[in-house]
Amino acid sequence: MKPITPCLWFDGQAEQAAEFYCSIFPDSGITDVQRYGPDMPGPEGEAMLVQFRLRGQEFAGLNGGPQFPHSEAVSFVVPCETEEEIDRYWDALADGGEPAPCGWLKDRFGVSWQIVALEAQAWMKDPDTAKAQRVTRVMLSTFGKPDLPAMRKAYEGS
Known part of the structure; x- marks a missing residue:
């Protein structure tokens, strides 16, 4: 298939x-x-x-023409293992595009992308809900590229 x-x-x-x-x-x-x-x-x-x-x-x-423009209703998730990957994909896709909250962006063609730090995703699933909530708050309050160091500090409670 x-x-x-x-x-x-x-x-x-x-x-x-x-x-x-x-x-x-x-x-x-x-x-x-x-x-x-x-x-x-x-x-x-x-x-x-x-x-x-x-x-x-x-x-x-x-x-196909101008009838159906892209929207955030469909986005593509780019899972990143390192800060270097986050920087590389964010910088390339955001070039000529528009940053958005929580690691989202629209590229120069209007297509929506989510740049996701896999480490932070794991932290947000931590059974210690206080840690998970701190990381989630940082992620939700960040406009633009994911701030992995800030999320790490939140996770560690510092």
């Missing part, structure tokens, strides 16, 4: 978005591009459907 593939709707930017995302994530690449031909609804030669892979996950990007 083939896996489910998310398809992102773009207004003429599917190929540029796929190239951008593939430049950020390892194990990524464009696997196919289908272009509009004559007598098709899009501009002839423009990418109609771009199939690509990000960290092994298959995606499709469709240039």
Whole structure:
């Protein structure tokens, strides 16, 4: 059985978005591009459907027009093991985009991402609810990139 593939709707930017995302994530690449031909609804030669892979996950990007803009109702979670990963993914995806609370951002194409520190996720599940609540409060009060050192201090109670 083939896996489910998310398809992102773009207004003429599917190929540029796929190239951008593939430049950020390892194990990524464009696997196919289908272009509009004559007598098709899009501009002839423009990418109609771009199939690509990000960290092994298959995606499709469709240039369908302006009817359906992206929203935060769908976002992609980027689990990060280190502060260096957090910085790398945040800085790349936020370039030309908009930061949001709790490690969320919208990239330059309007797609929403969540940059998540795996260590902090574990702290928020700690059976010691006081520790978990302190970390959660820091996460919820942070606008922009996750602040792993601040969450670590909250977890440790310092």
